[in-house]
Amino acid sequence: MNTHQNGFFDQRAVPPSSSSAAIDEGPMVIMAGVAAAARRRAVPLAAWVLLCLAAAAWYLHVTPPSYTATATMILDPKRAATPMGETAAAVLPPVLDSAAAESQIQVIRSERLLSSVFDALDLADAPSLRPGPPGLKARVVDAVAGLFRAPHSAVDDKAARDAAAFDAFTGRVGARRIGQSYVVEVAYTSGDPTEARRLANAVVSGYLGQQVSFKLAAAQNGAEYLQGRVKALGDEVRVANAGILAGTVPATLLPDADARVIGAALEPLGRSAPKSGLVVGFAAVFGLLFGLFAVAVLNGLDRRVRSTDQLERATGLPCLGSIPDIRRRKGFAKRPLGEMARLARREPDGRFAAAMRDTRTSILLALEGKRGHALGVTSWAEGAGRSLVAANLAGVVALSGSPVTLVDADIHRADGGLTALGTPVARSLTESLLDPTGATPPDTVRFDEHLGLVPARSAGGAGGFDAYLGAPGLPRLVEGWRTQGDVVVDLPALASGGDARAAAARLDGVVIVVEAGRTTTDDVERAVNALSRAGATVVGTILNRAVG
Incomplete structure (x- = not known):
């Protein structure tokens, strides 16, 4: 390293390890x-x-929308029978515990009760209970299964359809007890609100009729009951059956049903699902x-990498600047290369110029404010924008009145780059590196009073493949440029070969350009490690094309 190296570079010669640079991520x-x-x-x-x-x-x-109609009824507790008859039994307390109430819920859901309602209303052919047309998957499965089973008879198919309709009917009936009370809700869900109301009431009527039927059977077989009692129970059964057929609850009270309807199912005003x-x-x-x-x-x-904080956590090095994306103008028109390379000087009041000035200040502070340093600008891969950063950085440094030499050191690039911005020269950096004596410096293209460009290739642009940035003549060239002022060297990408590492070791420091949203933290770590192993001093990083 040359004698212009200062204490800052000595501290940065070995980048901190990832473990020492780790930051607690809470x-x-x-x-x-x-x-x-x-x-x-x-x-x-x-x-x-x-x-x-x-x-x-x-x-x-x-x-399809579905509607749920709900009917409510209250279970009347049975009274204990006594030898004194019904009149005396009326004064005894009712007997109905929670287990008995839950048992009545199961009675409402029982197949015997629901099948009686299903048969009474002849719901086997109800359109709402018919299965819809089979989908593609069902048709394929049925076709494959049909190859391995005997054909069904028409009777079997009719029975299967009836069974499927009954299963659909029972699946739409719901019964639940409200809390710990004796109130029971009986619900029925259908795509037709009128049908939902009618069948919910029919199930309730069926339950009431079944309860009375049990007592009627007992009355017919018991000698202790009078004929009038039998007739009264028979009337109640007929009223309940009429309610099933009409889809309504009995209008008259059925005292022997052990339950009273307290709210008939009404036609739903809105869909339930x-x-x-x-x-x-x-x-x-x-x-x-x-x-x-x-x-x-x-x-x-x-x-x-997307932010400066993430970049600093990944490397442990300071992020010296965050440069916005300038590749397009307003209206999405793409900027030409020459315009982008001079943008910081042409639009000094823009965001890009302000970011470049902040980057220049951060670098000068890192260099302890001294002048006459040779700074390399590189990146891990091509396309990160290092050449444009180098050109604009040299431009804003030159604006302060300090002479700056901008060197295009990408000697193996066939065309383009910073060399394309200047006029052709007879002797470029490539010819000077191939000269074993290194006595004749390359030509410099003047951009303005304080900024000159050293092209990488001569006017012919051919040959030069034997040139090497680690040649002995490079330090002498850098020393000559340094005597005139600051030096900014646009180095090749580190991933493209070893020339960038060889040249970086002969400069006072290097900054790594990182493209936001493209360069990974692994690429940045590879770049830092490659430069450190070559003996170069990494001053910091620059986040290019940052968003926000």
Whole structure:
């Protein structure tokens, strides 16, 4: 290293290890990272939520509405019988415990009761209980299964259809006890609100009729009952059966049913399913939470550098500047190379120029304010924008009145680069490196009074493949440029070969240009390690094309 190296470079000669540079990532840091990732992916996240809402709307559109009608009745407790007869039994306390009440729920759900209602109303051919047309999957499965089974007879098919209709009917009947009370709700769900009301009431009437039928059978077989008692019970059974057929609850009181209807099923005014608000709310919440979860997972797996804090955590080195993306003008027109290389000087009041001035100040502070230093600018891979950063950095340094030499050291590039910005020269950096004496320096193209460019290739642009940035003549060239002022060297990408490392070891320091959203933390660590092993001094990093 040359004699111009100062204490700052000595401290930076060996970058801190990843363990020493690690920063505690608490919950707030993780949440902040997820929030930043969600902002970066706001468009796909919003698109995902809208897709979930569209799926919910499609579901509500294709799902047939269903209506639930509910009838309520109260179970009358049985009174204990006494030898004194019914008059005396009336004064005794009722007997109905919780187990007996739950048993009545099972009676309502029993196959015997529901089959009586099903047969009385001839629901086997009800359109609402018929299965819908089989889907593609069902048709394929049925066709494959048909190859291995004997054909069914028409009688078997009719029985199967009746059984399926009855299963559908029982599945739509609901009965539940309200809390610890004797009140029971009997519900029926159907796509037709009128049918829902009619069948809910029919089930209640069937239950009342069944309870009275039991007593009627006992009365007919018991000698202790009078003929009038038998007739009264028979009338109650007929009233209950009429309610089944009409789909209503008995209008008269059935004292022997051990239950009283306290609310007949009414035709539902609105559908019970699907619930639009619940479906849409679920879709929105699911879409948002699942989207944020996906963003968090992708953010955890994403190794690309996006912020200065992330860059400093990955390297342990200071981030000397955050440069906005300038590749396009307003209206999405792409800027030409010459305009981008001079943008900091042409638009001094812009965001880009301000960022470059801040970067210049950070570098000068890192160099302890001294002049006459040779600074290399490199990146791990091509396309990070190191040449444009180097050109604009040299431009803003030259604006302060200090002479600056900008060197295009990408000698193996066939065309383009900073060399294309100047006029052709007879002797370029390549010819000077191939000269074993190194006595004749390359030509310099003057950009302005304080800024000159040393091209990498001569006017012919051919040959030069034997040139090497680690040649003995390079330190003498750098020393000559340093005597005139500051030197900014645009080095090749580190991943493209070893020339950049060889040249970096002969400069006072190197900054690594990192492209936001493209360069990974692994690439930055590789760049730092490669430069450190070559003996170069890494001053810091520059985040290029930063968003926000």
